[in-house]
Amino acid sequence: MAIERYNAPEREKHWQGVWDGKDVFRTATDPSRPKCYVLEMFPYPSGRIHMGHVRNYTMGDVLARFKRAQGFNVLHPMGWDAFGMPAENAAMERKTHPKKWTYENIAAMKTQLKSMGLSLDWSREVATCDPSYYVHQQRLFLDMYAKDLAYRRKAKVNWDPVDQTVLANEQVIDGRGWRSGALVEQRELAQWAFRITAYSQDLLDALKTLEKWPEKVRLMQENWIGRSEGLMVRWKLVPETVPSGETELEIFTTRPDTLFGASFMAIAPDHPLARAAAAKNKALADFCDECRRMGTSVADLEKAEKRGFDTGIKAVHPFDPSWQLPVYVANFILMDYGTGAIFGCPGHDQRDIEFAKNMQLPIIPVVAPKEEPRRAQAIAKVHEGVAYLDEGEMINSRFLDGLSPEAAFDEVARRLEKEVLAGKPVAERKVNFRLRDWGISRQRYWGCPIPVIHCGTCGTVPVPADQLPVMLPDDATFDVPGNPLDRHPTWKHVDCPKCRQKAVRETDTMDTFVDSSWYFARFTAPDAKTPVDKTAIDYWMPVDQYIGGIEHAILHLLYSRFFYRAMGETGHAGGKNLREPFAALFTQGMVVHETYKSEAGAWLLPTEISLEGEGAERRATELATGKPAIIGSIEKMSKSKKNLVDPDDIIAHYGADCARWFMLSDSPPERDVIWTEAGVAGAGRFMQRVWRVIDDVLEKAAPKGAKQPDVLGDEAMAVRRAAHKALDQVGKNIEGLRFNVAVAQLYELSNTMSAMLSKSGPGLDWALREAAEIFVQMLGPMMPHLGEECWTRLGYNTLLVEQPWPKADPALLVDDTVVVAVQVNGKRRDELTVSRSATKDEVEKAALALDSIVKALEGRAPKRVIVVPQRIVNVVV
């Protein structure tokens, strides 16, 4: 008799209620048990979850449930990255308060996440906008300030004119704000920064230890930190050419070996020497202004010619007092790298050679290939304007001639370290980093207040610990741009904690990336009176598996690595004082979807069109007008392109298990998955199929707890082998996050059980029950609700989620007989079924006796026969 369809939406609510009622996902710190901390990047509470969240959290949930079944004490928490601009924008647009907007969004999204059936410990929920969270962040800030890891500086900053705030270097992409897309301006402001550069070397070195991080992310961070080894060289200036008091110019170079190829010096328009010279030279001042106005976008840089302005200043070559070089202000020199000054060696630097050509400066090749004709070719190329960057030997370089560039580097360093200028060595070896300190001041309301007070007498005064948190005032106004804290009538006016005189609060708030730089630590003891609890953090950290999007490869992941070190420095990282917060990282791919446009070119939602046909014949029709619509490219799901599918709709229609299953199947988790209606429908069909197969199996299967029969026939053994092999493989594949492969194995086992229903044999009923139970337990992490439903149907009144992971019987993982392919000269000709224990000789004999092989040999005698036991025989003639 046919059973009813499985009503996923209804049953899922039921099981979620059961889990909630028994509080099965609550986790306690318990050092007597092995732990596993599974974490997915927490969401920004935008108001709705999207398919990217569904994918991310499903992956984490499968792993968490699997680890739980394996006996680990699993920490799997969730929270909210709740400060940020959108809340303030909403406040401006809709006359609501950021706090109200945020908490309403959190409530809505929490309901959505709950409908996914995630095994989360909601008792550990944190929201970064809550004073109970940010009070600790302020504490951490003050401790970092005390250790000089946080400091205030006057600096040129990236100013986003649309968001009216400062951006960190990491948040400027192609010269535009990462959120607003507005062209970033340079402004000089006093602002707070974290001394991330204090850890440059350590952050770089430790990347090597992060073996369970994607190579790609480690490389991106390595490039971002950007270490280079070189020499700081101080050049004497010719006094009568210098308009101000400077007597020397310090430059950084990674190629001191090419010192004899120097033909000019170049300094940044903002270099002190340039400013001094510009003060007395109107034309130079104009040139510097022009450089500053120049855009920094990719397009601008490509167009920009290398140009310079001769300051008239002369520098003296460190190896030759009679050799004077002109000092230029040049538009391609960056003030914030090295010393903002270089020596130009046109022969071996592409920028320098372009500059030299434009400014008609000499070009002297000093490195060239050892042999002709390659040497002559390289030199000719240099004179055509192509810098020579490869290996070779030194030429035109006096005492360096004939040396390799590496040896020349050392020789120059050795000599210049001994030379003295104004009482100090002329040069010293120096390691330079591209990484800049992290500017964290934001001129916004909806962020963590920076807990300091500015006093006219005492200067910068930390807010005393007992006065924390510095709370955000609720009565702020959002009707005009700018910082609501700054224009608040009373909030910033306080008395100085030291001298009791009138003072003002810092009105900047922290970059929201600070909030997300330590939430993983807070999860280990979310109610602790201190930022973290030592016992809890020692037990739980590091995160054993972190899962999130590749877009955080640098920003969030680098900041967190720094912050965890800073927490260690300030005594907030527990007794083990680990430096790395995330032992393993997995970056999942995006959820992408086709895009649709109306004839008029407006984006259309998938629900606003209908599709028919297939392949090249596929046609879309706009439902509202009945007119043809255009099927566009496959893109990341986004509001702007309207190619969104609402998880709520899918869950309400097909069920959470179906959405989860679809997310896990098909695409490998690190690649993009294309959301298709057909794919989801397929997942839905599988869900129903499981329901039927389990029902059918139960009709044939032995009762629950039946004793294993003494005799098991071939059919029973085949079922057992299939089940245990799947068990072995699925476990390994979940562990390795190869969910798509694990899914395929579950399909296979369900097909096998299905096929066996029509068979009979000794003990098959018992084997089928065993297989069904194993199958349901493996299904559990992926389709947890259906898993519970089937578990009950199998006759149990326990919860599947509380069952230990079954163990595969090693004896069942290998077959008695194996199929061995037989090749002739590497070409497959036949196959052979032999006993597993057959010797090489036996296999070889049997292979050579095969009719097809005899035929393929055409009477030739085998020269060699390679037998790989249980795999392959290759007959070579």
Place this chain on the structure above:
RNA sequence: GCGGACGUGGUGGAAUGGUAGACACACGAGACUUAAAAUCUCGAGAUGGCAACAUCGUGCGGGUUCGAGUCCCGCCGUCCGCACCA
């Protein structure tokens, strides 16, 4: 420009150097049905052949190996990251 990844049927994708295409989607044929949906069974890389089978086949060209999707070298293509970093 620098760095990296990837390239397998109609599609998504499997494959410790050892039978390429598991599994799924889409497709085709059949069964059930008044019919449809749902479900079930079967088929399927390409070419040739009624068939057994043969030949070709993992972007292209070489190489290593008894054996290469997998390793090495050189191209081509796609995607990603960084970028006037001295």
